[in-house]
Amino acid sequence: MAHLLDTSTLTAHLPPVVLEVGELFEDAGYELSLVGGPVRDLFLGRVSPDLDFTTDADPDQTLAVVRRWADAYWEIGRAFGTIGLRKDGYQIEITTYRAEAYDPSSRKPIVAFGTSLEEDLVRRDFTINAMALRLPSLELVDLFGGVRDLHAGILHTPGTPTSSFSDDPLRMMRAARFVSQLGVTVAPEVSEAMTRMADRISIISAERVRDELVKLIQGAAPDAGINIMVDTGLAEHVLPEVSALRLESDEHHRHKDVYQHSLTVLRQACELETRDDGPVPTPDVVLRLAALLHDIGKPATRKFEPGGAVSFRHHDAVGAKLAAKRLRSLRFDNDTIKAVARLVELHMRFYGYGEAGWSDSAVRRYVSDAGPLLERLHRLTRSDVTTRNRRKAERLAFAYDDLEARIAALADQEELDSIRPDLDGGQIMGLLGIRPGPVVGRAYRFLLEERMEHGPQNPVDAETKLRQWWSEQPESQESTP
Template identity: 60%
Template sequence: MFADEGYELALVGGPVRDLLLHRKSHDLDLCSSARPEQFEHILRAWGHDGFWDMGRKFGTLGAMRRRPDGTAVQVEVTTYRRDTYDPDSRKPEVDYGDSLEGDLSRRDFTVNAMALRVPDLEFVDPFGGASDLAKGVLRTPVDPRQSFDDDPLRMMRAIRFVAQLGFNIEPETAQAITEMTDRIRIVSAERVRDELVKTLLSSRPRAGIEALVDSGLADIVLPEIPALKLEIDEHHRHKDVFEHTMIVLDRAVALETGPDGPVPAPDLELRLAALMHDIGKPATRKFEDHGKVSFHHHDAVGAKLTRKRLRALHFDHHIVQDVSELVNIHLRFHGYVDEPWTDSAVRRYVRDAGPLYERLNRLTRADATTQNKRKAQMFSDAMDEMEQRVRDLKQREDIEAIRPELDGNEIMQLLGLEPGPQVGAAYRHMLEYRLDNGQVGHDAAVEELKRWAASAGK
């Protein structure tokens, strides 16, 4: 349809890369010599099942149509272009280009700078992207300093491709990133966050985070992580916290479940919690007698630092709350190994974890990285035992939504109270009683309320 009206059209970027990797692409990116106002009617005519123009100011329009088997094909067509940044601007300026080769030259890496002209199916690879793809190398089509100066986010994309594709960054490109890390400051927090999320949700998040730290970018976008590279004391009595964190991240990923399990892979909140769980350690490190090192309250300090960093990266409120809470309570289980809890303590653990219970248990298991096989087995056995106790309790009572057996209205009626602080105090006592004793029945709960009121002088 484009060719009939005299316009060039080519498949570009990720879909071409995926073709060479023998992967399917349901969303197709194309570029064209035509301007949006020239090809809009073509997309509207082709896209029986959808049309969108949110990217019009960037020269991009999209459309969708369904195949006879019901599967959808989405296409986005963009006018040949080039992006440049004003040195002080967070947003790219878009200029239209006039050739496919020129458009490819402004793309982030050679493996994304390949095209397939349609309808003739002519393969276009002016920068050796196919060779780099075969070698697993990330290299920019033009001088990397020019490329990263034009769009500094490309430095974060390089890290993401290390995690997603298992590629290595070509030495000159890696050196340019190290020299230009400060340039990332002009990119909006949202765009940095999105690249970080894609890195964490990839199949190799550890490789991505290690590359982020090695490049120096983490010093700016996630400084709490390189700060974990604490010097190991001369007696080697505590683990390198950064290396430990990378192991925990790997283990947490391995503990995610299939789509029907309680923590389907990939799980952003679990992975973020694994990454951030020990960031309170540098601020709380203390050298004790006999060469010992302590990190008292690093969980609470780490939760505050996590909340601050995720807010700075503009994560959604619920992610900020969930991840910081996981960091805050990630040590809760450790006392169980030495002295198994009472049923009331198990109830409190489940209540405090709330909807984070399954993630918390996986984070706790991932954090047990001791090389002592006997200790590791004891910890695993204790965790298994606690989880079985939770399952047994759930069969007898709804411990995930524990409430007193008397509600506020009943408390006021039985004690002759008006709404106020006294009702709240009575309710809290009955909740603690419920946690300690389980379900005792309405009559026993009434007797306990009366006993408490008498002893408290209510």
């Protein structure tokens, strides 16, 4: 069915470039419609900087229309019928009507251009994304009840879910992403098809899966998106370590579900992110991935102790290795992999602080080991407290408040964020009369250890300690005549 929207209301939310390009195509004798996410977002009261259009013009004809109008254009997607361009700060893609399917054994789509808007819409992923706005008339085309499903907050597919996911298995990941981003639920038949076809995600490239996972993690409710992946079996192929957490119990609460605990930690970590001017601006992918993966070392380290207790010794170190391996397989960048793995490795470091207390040396090491991840580590550690025991939760919060206060106090005195030995490499070589080599590194590490243990020292004391250390090294005897 088609609906004619109130022009004055709609144009108030539409960027001027939408109507401009619509008039250009109409003047050239072609059809053009705004389609997909940008139409959906109009009903949500927002406008994306990325605008998608579909047309009956082929790529050559599209280029002829927009070449002089666009600020810039590119033809990277030309083989798929897509011309990209930029205009007034908006990223625009204009795609020829098409039908697209996947060969069951191939990752690459088979592209065939279509002849009508209706034919194009039926091949889209979900009804809420299968709406179009004809331009410049502003006629809404909603053949599959997208407005209805958007208001109901439910994901249906235009055709059968089996056909949709067979055409592009990545749509199953996209369903989980929309659960996270839009707060929708999946229709029962969509969930059933995802469960039955979950293994088809394996034909999709790791890079495309990663991109969908990142969008899911950045959503307003990433825990809900992850839960859909686990419930349908998608996670078995994308994040199997997370699915495995359902089998575990917590070391302190034997009947506590570690999987649900991890979702709670993820949700609480999101709540502790800051605004753009804060130290951890939302959404922070590194913090959120670390929160989700922080306990994935538990299945491999579970041990039943005498008396029925369960332990997970060194699950932090094991989990760090597993997290790095999983993120590498998903083709994450090295910086993200290292940061997430480091946070997983450090997430247990705080425990014990409240009971035994830490020396200034231990506090310095905590800060030094966290490095630029310190603010994220603060939030991950606080998020890891999910106990319902109010007294215990308050005790842990108080202990971490105290640790942060001590870090702040030492930072004022010692510049903790850039701890260095009191003498640099050049000074070490000059004082000891040695050339560059491994010995300089050992001397540097000795002075760094002294700095950690005792705090800043004046150059004279540092030189005295260095000379004493040097006198005990075999190389110093070799250089003595």
